[in-house]
Each structure stands twice: as C-alpha cells, then as structure tokens.
Amino acid sequence: MAPVANPRIVFVERPTSGLPVAGKHFVLDTSRTIDIENVPLNGGYLTKTLVLSPEPAMRERMRDPSVPSYTTTYTLGAPIVAFAVVVVVRSEKESVKVGEYMYGQTPWEAYTVQPYTEGRITFKPEEWAPGTFDMDSLALQVVPDPKGTYPLSTYTNIMGTPGLTAFVGMEGIIEGKEGETLFVSSGASGVGSLVIQLAKMKGMRIIASAGSDAKVEYMRSLGVDVPFNYNKESYESVLSKHGPIHTFWDNIGAEALDAALDASVAHGRFAICGTVATDNVPLEERYRLKNVFQIMKKRLTVRGFIVPDFIPQFGARFFQEVPALVAQGKLRSKETIIGEKWEDVPNGIIKMMSSGYGHAGKPVIVVGSA
C-alpha cells in the first residue's frame, strides 16, 4: 500500500490575548504522508485518530510559557496535543493490541507512531513553571470496545476527562448533601451535565445556567430544577430569586462567580473548575468581581482544582462506578458532532472556545472511522 496523507494540526504562533485565530495561531498541515504498513514502530504501536475532543484547556496550553498556569504549553511548529479517541492499527507492544480503542492525550494528526515524541521533546520538567502539571501525563489508555452500546465519542465526555473532572470534584469539594441547593454554571457542558446528574442522584436541588435555549431544554431534561439562559436572565436576578445556594460548581468565572458569592449561605462550598467567560478576554478587559469580601463574611471555601489534584483519592472509584451507570442508562452523555473531516478542525477549536456555540452536548470532531 502506498503512503497515505497524514494531516495534522500544527501550532505555529502564540495568541497574546483574546480568541486565537484559526489559520494563524494553528493551521492544518497536509504536507505529510505516512506508510501505514511499513513505518517503523520501534517497539511501539501505530494509532489512527477517530474522534477529537476540543476542550478549554487547549487555550491555556497556547499561552506564553513564561505565564504560570496549570499546564505545560504547546511547542511552536509541533502538532497540538489534546484529547482524542484512537484505534490501534499496528502494534509491537505486548500490552496494546490491534483493534483496541484508546482515549487520552495524543497529537492531533491522522496517524501517530506511539508513544509520540514530537511536541514533547522540549518538555523538560526542570524548565516548567512552578506547579505546572504536564497534561501529557494523561496519556492514551486502552478503553473497552463499546460494541455499539454507546458512541465512541462518549469517551471524550462522561467516560473521559470531563466526566472524571465532574466525579472527583463532586466527591472532593461539593460533597453533595440531600436537600442542599447546587448552582452549576455551564450546565450543558460535558463537565456540567455530569455534575448535574451526579448531584441529582444525591438528592440535591439544582440551579444551572447555559447560553442558549437548546441548552436550557437539555438541562431541564437532565432534571435541573431551575435551568436558565444567562443571555436572557442575569445570574444575579435568577440566584436572588431562586437562591440561596449551598454549593457552587463554576465552569465560567466572572459574573457567574460574583453572583454566586452573593447568593451563598454561610459555609458554602465552591468548586472552581473553569474560567471560560474570561479565558479569551484580555486581562485589562476582564470582568472584575465585587463580592469577594463575602468569602470572609460567609466563611466560604472556594477551591480551584484540575483533575489530577483528586485522582489519587477518587480516580479509581470513577472507573468502577461511572461506566456501569452509563451502561445501565442511569447516566446520559450527549455529544454534538461539529466537524467530520480534518479541514473542520481549526474552526472547530475556535467554535468550542468562542461560546457562541449554542447546541447542547459536548462538541466533538469525528475525523476517522475504525
């Protein structure tokens, strides 16, 4: 078989602030080919990429390496590394078999000889900013063949990092108690929708926000007591009417967090999981919070986290409990396909980041089939 095209998404320029530009900061590179049958594996294995999962952390990895944050940064000229579902095409590694599905961080290209090195090669731990976490350590892992029970894309959502994030944050920070009220911002997102379903199973009352009516309906279908569209009703007005809240799961920051600080009871618990409202807004133009003093007045605990912070404590239980609940139909995962070829990827990334995206369900890009 002759070599085939091996399209990839290459990171070429760091966005300084604001939304990145597809074709400028990252581009589709179609210049490469790969000989699937003969490319040397050197004891590794060859994967074909099937489903890409654009996620907010990608924006964080595009930043200047001198700015401290929770991840390492992308390497200029190397492919973007992010979450995806892949299938094993060839293998020289005993623990990885042809035909197996894997989920985790991988370069965004059609075929990859794993373990990949390009884009990692400059990741020297000693050069990382203090406290930086190497997202690449969330590497590919074999996942069960769903055999049609659920779509492969579920691995990018409830069965993947978004689901793991929701699960460990609920256990570690929210500690949902029956009868308590939880507010979830971005409740129709992958993380938000599992937070809602887990909270519902614990008997919590739920207020949740999203940016479109379709998302509001989706949240209602998940059992949210007070779903609302923040483009139509302000966080402040809804929370003052339907609060107070005992706990807050924040994927947004800014106005949502400010309103929640005001609406919390004493000893409220806040899980700060994301800041997507301001990630693409220049620092000087970001919303400034007025209710931070309530952390003291109400003796709140406000805790930022990412998945690895809680994996040692709760990771194993996620893998024991969540797949079974999905198989039993007790947890739902909804993904929306926002692209079906490599040409769709650059704009798909922007779509995910720009929040103008109004469909319910976690956005995925399907770039191949097994």
Next chain:
Amino acid sequence: MAPVANPRIVFVERPTSGLPVAGKHFVLDTSRTIDIENVPLNGGYLTKTLVLSPEPAMRERMRDPSVPSYTTTYTLGAPIVAFAVVVVVRSEKESVKVGEYMYGQTPWEAYTVQPYTEGRITFKPEEWAPGTFDMDSLALQVVPDPKGTYPLSTYTNIMGTPGLTAFVGMEGIIEGKEGETLFVSSGASGVGSLVIQLAKMKGMRIIASAGSDAKVEYMRSLGVDVPFNYNKESYESVLSKHGPIHTFWDNIGAEALDAALDASVAHGRFAICGTVATDNVPLEERYRLKNVFQIMKKRLTVRGFIVPDFIPQFGARFFQEVPALVAQGKLRSKETIIGEKWEDVPNGIIKMMSSGYGHAGKPVIVVGSA
C-alpha cells in the same frame, strides 16, 4: 455607699454604609447610676469593666439585621456588646469569685450585673439570618490573674480572641511549613502579630504589610523578613519582587488579596480572616478584584473563617500552648492605650475602624482599675 455613675455606650442608629459617626450611631450615656453594694444579683455576679477592646467585628454588628453576615446585630437603644476585661466586684454564683478577672463579650458599661440580658433580649435564634453566629456566645470566662507578669490588656490581644483567631487559622488553614513563604496583611494588628510569631516558630519566611512606618518597624522586630508600608509601596510591586507566596493570611481584602492571588504558587492556601479595607466603604465604591480567575489557574484554596469555626478542633490547644509561650517570653503581645476614660470610647471605636491609626499594637481603652 451612694450609687455611682454607670456610664455606658449605647447603640442608637445603624450606619448605612461608610464609617459610623461617634455621637450619632453610638453615644456615651452618662445618665445611669448603680448602687454597687445593693444592686440585686439574682444569683449572678457584678463586674467592673477595666479594659475595652475595639475590634472590626463591631462594625459588622452595626449593620442592618436583614443583611446576612457572620454575626447577630446590635439592638437599637441597648448598650454595645463587645470584648473587654472585667473584674468581679460581688458574686452570688459559686463558680465566680470576687477579685477574679474575666475576659469575653460584655456590655460596654462601667458596671454590669451578669449574666446581662439587656441587648440580648431580642436575640431570638429563630430570627437570625441563616448561618449567623451569636457572638454573645463568646461570653465572659474567668482568666488567670497575671499578677503583673503581663498587663491585663494582653487578654484582649494574644491571650484573647485575636490570639485565638491567629492560632486556629494557622492550624486549620495555613498549616505553615518550614521554608514556605507566608504573606500577612495588617501584620501589626493583634491577629497579624501572632500569625507572624507562630509562623516564625514554624520556620516560615514572612512578607507582611501595614499602614505606617512605626508598624513596619514593629513587624521587623517580630522577625518579618519583608515588612512594608502599603502607603509607600504597592502590594503588587512588593509581592512581585519578593514572592511568590505559598500561603496568605488576609485581614484586609481588596488590593492585598488581589495582589496575593497573582503572587501565589500553585495550590496556595489563603486564610481569609478580615476585610477591613472595605468594611467602611459603600458597596458600589469598593475595589473590584481582577485576579480571581487565578483561583482556578493556580488551584488555590481560599477559605473565609471566624474563630468559632475552628474552636472544636483547635481551641483547647490554644489554651494549653499560648499562655505558656507568653509566660516564657516566647510570644510577645503589644497593646496601645488609645483612651483612658469612658469619654474616649466613642472616638476610640472610630479610630480603630478608620485605619488612619498609625501606632503599632492592638488598640485598647482602659476605663477602670481593679
């Protein structure tokens, strides 16, 4: 003996926002007398007030009862209830003996038949805002006679609630580790100065701020590595030069907290103990924070607290450890007398609140002697 004057400080009007006004919101009432020898005790005891301790929580108790916060509110027309050192003059209660000293919450008047009821009588728990704590439950307790080893005013400072606050917050939130850097705002205050000394004993490096050069010198004498005057150098500039910080003890809020969010390492721990920078600023005019997103990016834990939150866990150890350290001269307590008669009290309260007060040491008003 004929009845003697029994001056008291009466709360007469709620300040809506901004600094209260002495003579308007609370007044000195000299109309009452008391017959010390014959006043009926009804099984209680009579105390003479010696040292008053003006504290920021008093401002909180002056607010409208409909605004939720961590305390109940003062009753209009009743005396202000706050911390003081008293001596027992007569007693019909077996556990309280004449000549004993007591420290805790008491009405601010020259003589009181204890347990007092006026000013408490409308404190119905069922009417409190959710999560409100009855500060009055920090009632008078017998304290050892210092016999000249240290001044009685020490009970209002390191040996009292400020010291207890510092001790339990250090144990419960800061968990000081050797070699870590701690930033303390308002480091020359009663709370701040004990935080510094306890942190020093744990081998921490300390950055601390205060509003006058006299306070900076006092902090230096306590062993602070980087003491600074925030009126001369900005929080931002000092922390960016001498940071990063691992933990933050905040008595201030506003700019101090904002700069600390920016200067923290990943997984930093923030103990939010006070917000005196904005307590007397109308809500609309308060400083708005720009760096709250760092709670997520740096996975910080930011926790507000007041003393009772940690008493069950750490209260007993405070009473075991701190008095002994004071007696051994290993902990220092510094108080500054800002008034020596009842006429000085209304302005003394304002002085404490207005932060223009530039002397080092916890402000106290000595209104009587044993």
